Amino acid sequence: MAPKPITSPVPDAWYPTLAVFMLAIGLVITASFFIYEATSLRKNRSLAKELITGAVASVFLGFGSLFLLLSSGVYV
Template sequence: MAPKPVTSPVPVQWYPALSALLLIGGLFFTAFFFIYEATSSTRNRSLAKEVVIAAVASTFLGFGSLFLLLATGVYV
């Protein structure tokens, strides 16, 4: 029995659009995080909210960077 080739679960044609969408989303959440930190007082801040926003921004930017590398031909 011959092994099956490894294929991507996402079509290669979607890589540029996915990278742009995810990077824009990540930058949006990063900006939202900075605005939240700058405008809220120390008494009104919530650690849970900060961690959730930072995690979402980090995830979007990480996957956006991955798809940007894949779209440019750098296979990681």
């Protein structure tokens, strides 16, 4: 029995589209984080909201960067 080759769970043709959308979503969430930090008073800020917003933005920017590298031919 021959071993199966390792393949990506996402088709290669989707890499550029996923990169654009995930980076765009990550940048929008990052912008909303900065706007929240600049416009809210220090005593009215929520640590939980800051951590969740930062984590979600980080995930989208991380996967967006991964798909950007994959679409440009840098296989990581």
